[in-house]
Amino acid sequence: MASRSTRRPTIRDVASVAGVSASTVSKALKGNYSLRDSTVERVRQAADELGFIPDSRGRALASGRSFTVGLITTDSSGRFSIPIMLGAEDALSAGEMALVLCDTRDDPLREQHYLKALVSLRVDGIIVTGRRVEPREPIDVPIPVVYAFSPSTDPADTSVVVDDHAGAAAAVRHLHTLSRKRIAHVTGPESHLSARVRAAATQEAASTTFAGPPLYGEWTERWGRLAVDVLLRDHPEVDAITCGSDQIARGVCDRLRELGRSVPGDIAVTGYDNWSVMALASRPPLTTVDMQLEELGRRTAKLLLDAIAGSPRPGPQKLPTRLITRESTLGT
Amino acid sequence: MASRSTRRPTIRDVASVAGVSASTVSKALKGNYSLRDSTVERVRQAADELGFIPDSRGRALASGRSFTVGLITTDSSGRFSIPIMLGAEDALSAGEMALVLCDTRDDPLREQHYLKALVSLRVDGIIVTGRRVEPREPIDVPIPVVYAFSPSTDPADTSVVVDDHAGAAAAVRHLHTLSRKRIAHVTGPESHLSARVRAAATQEAASTTFAGPPLYGEWTERWGRLAVDVLLRDHPEVDAITCGSDQIARGVCDRLRELGRSVPGDIAVTGYDNWSVMALASRPPLTTVDMQLEELGRRTAKLLLDAIAGSPRPGPQKLPTRLITRESTLGT
DNA sequence: GAAATTTCGGAACACGTTTTCCTTGACGAA
DNA sequence: TTCGTCAAGGAAAACGTGTTCCGAAATTTC
Numbered sequence: 001m002a003s004r005s006t007r008r009p010t011i012r013d014v015a016s017v018a019g020v021s022a023s024t025v026s027k028a029l030k031g032n033y034s035l036r037d038s039t040v041e042r043v044r045q046a047a048d049e050l051g052f053i054p055d056s057r058g059r060a061l062a063s064g065r066s067f068t069v070g071l072i073t074t075d076s077s078g079r080f081s082i083p084i085m086l087g088a089e090d091a092l093s094a095g096e097m098a099l100v101l102c103d104t105r106d107d108p109l110r111e112q113h114y115l116k117a118l119v120s121l122r123v124d125g126i127i128v129t130g131r132r133v134e135p136r137e138p139i140d141v142p143i144p145v146v147y148a149f150s151p152s153t154d155p156a157d158t159s160v161v162v163d164d165h166a167g168a169a170a171a172v173r174h175l176h177t178l179s180r181k182r183i184a185h186v187t188g189p190e191s192h193l194s195a196r197v198r199a200a201a202t203q204e205a206a207s208t209t210f211a212g213p214p215l216y217g218e219w220t221e222r223w224g225r226l227a228v229d230v231l232l233r234d235h236p237e238v239d240a241i242t243c244g245s246d247q248i249a250r251g252v253c254d255r256l257r258e259l260g261r262s263v264p265g266d267i268a269v270t271g272y273d274n275w276s277v278m279a280l281a282s283r284p285p286l287t288t289v290d291m292q293l294e295e296l297g298r299r300t301a302k303l304l305l306d307a308i309a310g311s312p313r314p315g316p317q318k319l320p321t322r323l324i325t326r327e328s329t330l331g332t
Numbered sequence: 333m334a335s336r337s338t339r340r341p342t343i344r345d346v347a348s349v350a351g352v353s354a355s356t357v358s359k360a361l362k363g364n365y366s367l368r369d370s371t372v373e374r375v376r377q378a379a380d381e382l383g384f385i386p387d388s389r390g391r392a393l394a395s396g397r398s399f400t401v402g403l404i405t406t407d408s409s410g411r412f413s414i415p416i417m418l419g420a421e422d423a424l425s426a427g428e429m430a431l432v433l434c435d436t437r438d439d440p441l442r443e444q445h446y447l448k449a450l451v452s453l454r455v456d457g458i459i460v461t462g463r464r465v466e467p468r469e470p471i472d473v474p475i476p477v478v479y480a481f482s483p484s485t486d487p488a489d490t491s492v493v494v495d496d497h498a499g500a501a502a503a504v505r506h507l508h509t510l511s512r513k514r515i516a517h518v519t520g521p522e523s524h525l526s527a528r529v530r531a532a533a534t535q536e537a538a539s540t541t542f543a544g545p546p547l548y549g550e551w552t553e554r555w556g557r558l559a560v561d562v563l564l565r566d567h568p569e570v571d572a573i574t575c576g577s578d579q580i581a582r583g584v585c586d587r588l589r590e591l592g593r594s595v596p597g598d599i600a601v602t603g604y605d606n607w608s609v610m611a612l613a614s615r616p617p618l619t620t621v622d623m624q625l626e627e628l629g630r631r632t633a634k635l636l637l638d639a640i641a642g643s644p645r646p647g648p649q650k651l652p653t654r655l656i657t658r659e660s661t662l663g664t
Numbered sequence: 665g666a667a668a669t670t671t672c673g674g675a676a677c678a679c680g681t682t683t684t685c686c687t688t689g690a691c692g693a694a
Numbered sequence: 695t696t697c698g699t700c701a702a703g704g705a706a707a708a709c710g711t712g713t714t715c716c717g718a719a720a721t722t723t724c
Contacts, residue, residue, distance in 0.1 A: 057711085061390060063712060076417070082408070093434070119385050342680060354680090395682060
């Protein structure tokens with residue numbers, strides 16, 4: 001029919017086709033009301049026939065919920081935010097919720113703009129995430145909020161973060177099983193919390209087998225290559241290097257190869273992030289720590305759904321990492 | 333007041349504070365109605381005082397629009413979709429529109445699910461994007477749709493794509509200005525349209541200065557390294573290599589360096605994508621073709637806004653690329 | 665067979681806006 | 695003074711759904 005293409009069918013259209021009232025249609029389609037089976041079936045058929053898809057705007061208004069959550073990220077281009085987004089989106093779509101994306105680009109003005117927009121949308125909840133693990137100022141809205149990766153500075157807020165300490169320690173334990181006794185650590189800038197946490201955990205786990213203080217620098221391959229020279233000069237006895245990122249580790253491997261040192265024969269190397277384009281392209285491929293960010297996103301979304309449903313779990317939560325072993329420690 | 337925290341203020345609350353009717357508030361806040369300045373001011377103040385933020389669900393229902401658009405991507409993890417998303421989100425948020433993210437993960441079932449969800453949300457429009465440049469089946473919804481990066485197979489649909497042909501040709505022209513006369517091309521699988529298009533454009537632009545047929549392989553560094561060996565064996569006279577991706581180009585540079593060939597002294601190298609983690613980390617940094625995907629996303633969003641406003645621009649559109657010159661062709 | 669109970673479905677209102685129509689009062693012109 | 699015009703703002707209807715109440719019919723119980 002022409003009318004069908006010109007306007008989407010409403011619940012009333014379904015009602016008149018099924019020969020019932022609008023409220024009956026609503027009940028029939030939602031289930032768990034006392035309706036005759038035959039009535040429910042008739043309504044279902046009418047809805048199918050018309051291709052009826054309920055208008056969530058009406059539903060939102062009537063139910064007081066919007067079935068929508070906002071995701072505020074300070075930078076969605078970063079490789080950390082993306083898997084988190086994906087995981088969250090996955091868990092939310094399974095819960096029949098839509099995800100509204102807001103990238104603030106680290107601009108407080110944009111953040112304000114987006115917060116207003118999300119309040120206007122009457123989202124049922126908000127996920128806040130960022131690129132750094134440093135705690136961030138909480139946002140001020142009368143809506144459930146869960147922080148992912150970058151926790152809130154308020155310990156009463158729900159935050160889901162990576163257990164970086166355990167992750168770095170796992171790399172060291174792995175090297176211990178391989179009988180490495182002189183472990184060095186090369187990582188990013190000391191101003192970065194993640195670098196400091198991983199360095200501290202490494203030092204603690206290695207304790208007696210630690211070769212020299214952690215080398216702080218940049219999150220780049222160049223720094224990895226440079227650090228090798230420094231390390232071999234000051235601690236030539238080193239037989240393993242744990243790195244604060246896969247980029248650094250790749251640089252380390254490259255330089256070691258250039259110097260004729262075999263990896264892992266002479267020196268074992270581990271990375272951090274399991275960033276496939278680095279970890280797999282490295283020669284040799286890197287043993288590394290996977291932060292399981294997609295799982296973190298999924299978990300965040302579930303916590304948010306819980307909070308929306310009325311059972312918030314306040315406080316920070318650490319999610320475990322996973323050690324991925326490859327040739328850079330296991331040899332060939 | 334307690335009441336303020338317990339329930340968000342509605343337009344009626346504002347009305348009663350300002351001493352006017354609800355409809356007057358609506359008119360005052362939207363402007364361009366014949367209202368006394370003093371009234372408008374009074375309403376503004378009342379709204380400010382209450383922290384009134386209009387409920388877009390009510391607005392959506394009354395106005396027939398939802399001020400929301402959906403973004404369907406077949407994989408949002410890929411490095412192509414992300415800049416497109418970002419650009420689109422940027423342009424849309426400037427137009428006071430929200431972006432609902434849907435990642436189908438290349439699963440037709442998920443795509444169906446999301447389409448239904450977007451129709452249910454009554455989004456004002458949909459952006460469809462993907463990871464490949466191959467045309468894709470159009471989606472079937474009675475809503476404006478614009479395709480980005482992966483065009484629709486239907487030429488009547490609005491599609492925004494990269495001008496890969498011009499991009500590859502620009503790289504060759506750049507090499508010609510540098511007096512390179514023996515240009516080879518190393519790229520991804522021949523089954524990929526983007527590889528074929530870039531290869532054809534390269535061949536056409538180089539014509540008399542083309543060294544051997546294009547080398548098809550994989551989009552990996554490993555293939556880049558391998559290809560160098562093949563190339564130097566079959567065409568030792570080569571003085572420039574254009575690559576189908578930055579990953580390949582990085583592999584090419586690495587292998588050339590290992591063989592003691594200087595880049596660009598002996599052989600100039602160009603990449604494709606301007607993927608900074610590859611292009612900048614390469615030794616030397618890569619001259620490469622930037623697809624300007626963020627701009628593409630922005631343009632897509634604007635076209636969608638036009639279509640929503642009632643002025644669609646049907647048909648495919650090619651967006652220009654930009655050549656980024658760095659040391660891999662310019663020397664130091 | 666009458667009364668009590670259960671089952672089924674409809675009427676009406678609520679949700680928060682926008683928008684159309686209408687009323688009121690002020691002002692200027694004849 | 696009276697009529698017409700116009701600015702200012704209110705009343706009410708829409709938008710599409712969910713939900714509460716209530717009445718009618720069907721079923722059970724004595």
